[in-house]
Amino acid sequence: xxxxxxxxxxxxxxxxxxxxxxxxxxxxxxxxxxxxxxxxxxxxxxxxxxxxxxxxxxxxxxxxxxxxxxxxxxxxxxxxxxxxxxxxxxxxxxxxxxxxxxxxxxxxxxxxxx
Amino acid sequence: xxxxxxxxxxxxxxxxxxxxxxxxxxxxxxxxxxxxxxxxxxxxxxxxxxxxxxxxxxxxxxxxxxxxxxxxxxxxxxxxxxxxxxxxxxxxxxxxxxxxxxxxxxxxxxxxxxx
Numbered sequence: 247x248x249x250x251x252x253x254x255x256x257x258x259x260x261x262x263x264x265x266x267x268x269x270x271x272x273x274x275x276x277x278x279x280x281x282x283x284x285x286x287x288x289x290x291x292x293x294x295x296x297x298x299x300x301x302x303x304x305x306x307x308x309x310x311x312x313x314x315x316x317x318x319x320x321x322x323x324x325x326x327x328x329x330x331x332x333x334x335x336x337x338x339x340x341x342x343x344x345x346x347x348x349x350x351x352x353x354x355x356x357x358x359x360x
Numbered sequence: 361x362x363x364x365x366x367x368x369x370x371x372x373x374x375x376x377x378x379x380x381x382x383x384x385x386x387x388x389x390x391x392x393x394x395x396x397x398x399x400x401x402x403x404x405x406x407x408x409x410x411x412x413x414x415x416x417x418x419x420x421x422x423x424x425x426x427x428x429x430x431x432x433x434x435x436x437x438x439x440x441x442x443x444x445x446x447x448x449x450x451x452x453x454x455x456x457x458x459x460x461x462x463x464x465x466x467x468x469x470x471x472x473x474x475x
Contacts, residue, residue: 252403277461288450289404289465304462338403342461347392347411347454349463353403 248273248341252352259329259359266325267355269339274319276342279349280312283336292337295322329359362387364453366466373441374474381436381469383451392454393434394463395425399447407449410434421445441473 249272259265269278278295293301293314301314316322326333339352363386373379385391395407408419410427418424425436436449451466 250403279462288467289463291462291464294462340463348394348406348409350406351396351404356401 248275248343248350250339250341250350250352252337252339252355254355255353256356257358259357261330261359263329264325264327265329265357266323267337267339269322269324269352271320271341273343276319278316278322279340279342280314280322280324281338281340281351283338283354285334289338292324295324326357329357331359333357334359362453362455362464364451364464364466366449366451366469368469369467370470370472372472372474375443376440379436379438379441379445379471379473381449381451381471383434383436383466384432385434385451385453386432387453387455389455391434393425393427394452394454395419395423395434395436396450396452397447398450398468404450407436441471443473443475446471446473 251270253268280292281289282292283289291304292307293303295301295314295316297316311327313325336354336356338354340349342349365384393410396404397407398404407423408417410417415427423438425434427434448468448470450468452463454463
């Protein structure tokens with residue numbers, strides 16, 4: 247298994263600003279993902295974070311709004327840019343190990359935009 | 361396209377009674393199926409998975425799930441519910457050999473266990 251740490255765990259931000267969320271894994275993972283969980287909703291995949299190259303975004307998500315970095319196999323960041331109240335959600339980092347088939351999740355970052 | 365359905369927004373059960381949380385799926389190939397649990401203000405915790413083999417899989421905290429290929433279902437079960445089982449449960453699917461390894465989640469089912 248893998249232990250995934252996210253920070254910050256929560257934040258309250260002003261609209262128009264940006265927030266960068268960090269995700270650190272305690273062991274190498276082959277794939278890393280970022281999900282959004284809007285209030286009372288399920289998880290929606292934002293993008294797959296690719297090491298050393300541009301992330302692969304899902305339909306409805308764009309790099310300008312959610313830039314993602316993954317400089318190595320154990321670390322990734324997600325930035326929520328030019329925030330609006332509609333961006334208020336829980337953002338979760340997930341990792342998939344080479345041997346395992348199940349994905350592991352961080353504890354999430356609860357973002358409130360005011 | 362892959363999809364997961366959890367038909368019940370909420371399941372209520374008395375402590376000590378058996379519980380079932382339903383899940384059906386749709387994939388074009390062989391499915392990898394998962395159950396996760398989310399406690400308030402926490403991330404997702406992995407409960408169990410079906411990859412291949414025995415249709416009945418056992419997981420954490422006494423939970424089990426039965427894979428039924430003909431009904432494309434993967435219902436979560438527990439013989440005797442605990443109040444501490446109260447949480448949000450998500451079913452998820454990934455296609456074996458798919459181009460990506462992304463998980464598709466159901467909408468979640470809130471399990472409420474009454475003492």
